[in-house]
């Protein structure tokens with residue numbers, strides 16, 4: 001079913017992370033919403049100062065609309081671990097410090113999870129699409145899984161090597177496999193369902 005809000009003719013993926021851009025572009029094209037994705041533009045880094053994933057997704061989308069004059073599609077993602085009371089959540093990118101690498105963050109996570117038997121966790125993504133005229137839509141996607149005892153796999157990015165669904169981590173899946181189940185794909189499909197002709 002499609003919604004009643006027309007999809008933008010042209011849009012920018014509001015991220016500086018090449019892994020995330022690649023995933024969003026691929027998923028958006030697969031969904032077939034239409035709209036030309038414009039590449040090669042640049043903007044000042046957007047600080048993620050929001051308290052929630054939704055605030056941060058909107059912050060990014062609106063900043064990129066202001067910088068480029070085009071519609072912008074952003075996502076903000078958090079890893080919520082049950083045994084850690086939902087941490088790192090909205091602080092996932094800075095879990096091991098302000099300029100933490102993926103490796104630093106996964107190392108800290110495995111340290112915090114040392115000896116814990118409840119490994120259940122979920123990725124939550126909020127996707128936000130904003131237009132120059134002020135219109136905006138947001139949607140959420142969740143992927144349930146568990147934190148592994150050691151990192152496995154080399155595909156993907158971020159916490160993928162320590163997040164397993166079934167027998168495999170997201171880093172042991174192909175891009176197509178990850179995109180068929182991921183939090184990001186679910187959020188983008190939910191958002192696309194709000195758009196129509």
Ligand code: IMP
Nearest residue numbers: 075076077078092093094157158159160
């Ligand atoms: P952000 O949405 O770019 O702010 O990402 C928050 C944190 O979650 C960063 O550390 C990312 O590396 C990580 N992250 C975002 N999306 C994914 C994903 O699909 N898999 C694994 N880690 C992710």
